[in-house]
Amino acid sequence: MDQGNTAFILICAALVLLMTPGLAFFYGGLVKAKSVISMMMLSFGALGLIGVLWVLYGYAIAFPSTAEGTIQAPWTIDWNELGLASLLEAGDGAYPPLAFVAFQATFAILTVALVSGAIADRAKFGSWMIFALLWATIVYFPVASWVFNFGLAEDGSFAYGGWITMGLQEWFGAGAIDFAGGTAVHINAGAAALALALVLGKRLGFQKGVHVPHNPPFVLLGAGLLWFGWFGFNAGSELAADGVAALAFVNTIAAPAAALLAWLVVEKFKDGKPTSVGAASGAVAGLVAITPACASVTPFWAIVLGLIAGAVCALAIELKYKWGFDDSLDVVGIHLVGGLIGTLFIGFFATDVGLFMGGGATQLLVQAIAAFAVMIYSFVLAYVIGFAIEKTIGFRVKNEDEVAGIDTVVHGEEGYVLEGARA
Template identity: 75%
Template sequence: MDQGNTAFVLICAALVLLMTPGLAFFYGGLVKAKSVISMMMMSFGAIGLVGVLWVVYGYAIAFSNNVGIDGVFGLDINALFLNNQLEVPKDAAFPPIAFVSFQATFAIITVALISGAIADRAKFGAWMIFAGIWVTIVYFPVASWVFNFTLGKDGSIVDGGWIVYGLSQTPLGVGVIDFAGGTAVHINAGAAALALALVLGKRVGFTKGAYAPHNPPFVLLGAGLLWFGWFGFNAGSEVAADGVAAVAFLNTIVAPAAALLAWIVVEKIKDGKSTSVGAASGAVAGLVAITPACAALTPGWAILLGIVAGAVCALAIDLKFKLGFDDSLDVVGVHLVGGLIGTLYLGIFANGTGLIFSGSFNQLAVQAISALAVLVYSFVLAFAIGFVIEKTIGFRIKNEDEVAGIDQAVHGEEGYVLTAER
């Protein structure tokens, strides 16, 4: 067993787990002061719920062929308790259970991302029910489509999910490139966020400019933690401390840096000022876009991707006002749009197989097919789950509780207690 690679995988898993508390700060700073507890609790709720479900049956669904079971939803006692992941083959680069831990953190952050679309107005219990059902019937299967594959002796993919392997067996002749989860994480979460925003409807008084972030320093702190954790997300997806991980690491620096600059330039032209929240949002947009592409681009093309993602996402966040849906914290404008940009960009600029290198549209075609399939699958099921919850136990809090403050109404707490008595 390679102790260096083992340490690398475990450290990267810890970095990715840190992203979810980082997201809690990022989202928490963007909402009203009387919603900050509710917003951050949805991220921490995802850690608790998804962390348990992943070990109980999520890993068995997402990586069925690796735990000795048949079928996407097949389960047995051995898989259920990960018994066969405890033994470490002598020639293994790292213990299999280290990979279980690493992938658990991906499932957690994906669910937490969705919560930003329903800020200020969702019941915590309803959110937890949605999260448990959605991660089971959407994320776990999609993770299998994208992340579940078997490598041959020459390092090529010889079997796996229909996105990562199946499309390469079609007449198009090339496989999808999604190194760290542009489809499984960002398009998946962004589509679900759009569905929930439509199910829950608009916040009270929803208009452009009505909801200023209450704590920009929280937003910057959260973005910094996200960026730090994203090195584990992207470089860690190589599950080896090698040259590919180094390329992914460098691209995870330059793409968000370029996106940050592009966002604040667009903001300056559009609104007359460059803001701290814009800088943080631009960095996140660049991180989203580089996720699928981090190991398949040279740093120069990664910078261009960051510029495109930062500029387009800065404009895309206004779509909710033009189209009339209330995506509270711009999950659609940043994660869905950014994920689509990064995934499709590979069809043109991916090393070797992109259009400018191969002269073929085949890579672009498979990238588009995978992106559209995940988008539709996630949106339809998320809408159905959210709709049923809303029509039964209710997903949205009462309007008067939203106006008075969701933190007190749902959690009985305040984010800021400034009175002398307390």
């Protein structure tokens, strides 16, 4: 067993877990002051719920143990064996499978939390938790299996895997490349966010300029924590401390840095002033875009990708005003659009296989199939789940509670209490 790789994976898992509290700060700063507790609790609620579900049955669904892909019953998993055995028994870089279980758990938690940004200021906490349970079970866990699941033969070669990777490889001669979750995480969450935004409808008084971030320093803090954790997200997906992880690490610096600058330039020309929220959003857009491509493009092309993602996402967030859907915190404009850009960019500029890098059109084709399959699957099922919840127990709070701010109504707390104010 390689203790260095084991430590690397566990540290990266901790970094990715930190992204969920970081997301809570990022989202919390973007809403109004009287909804900040509610917004942040949607992320922390997902952390608690999905952390438990992953151990109970999520891992079993996402990573079937047989070549036929049969889902293993949770009670048949020998957790002690997973902790003591080596995933690659014959490999020099072997690590305990339980380290991989922990790493993938943090992906599941973050993905569900990302969706919550589309329903800020107007969602019931209990209804959100029910949605998170059902969506994770029916959508995220299976999609994670499509993208991340793989099995190894004794010689270290791939023996089986999800249809997005190994299935497309068999059908088209090239599998989709998604190193760290452009499809399974960002397109998946962005599509679900769009569905929920449509189910819950617009916030009261929804129009451009009405709902402004109450705490930009929170937004910057959250973006910083997200960027810090993203090194674990991308480099850690190599599952080894090697040169590929180093490439992913450098690209996780280059792409968001370029996207930050591009967003600010677009914002300057569009609105007249570059903002701190724009800088934070641009960095996140670049991080989203580089996620699937971080190990398959050079740092130069990572910068190009970041510039494209920052500029396009800065424009894409305006679509909600033109098309009339209230994606409160721009999950669609940043994560869905950014995820699509990063996933398709691989088909053009991935080293050796991209259309403009010596490969043919096949890689672009399979990237598009993977991206749009996940998007459609997630959107349809998220809409059905959200609609069913809305029509039964209700998903949206009362109008008067939304106007007053839902922190006290839903959680009995206030984000900011001045000394003596209650007295």
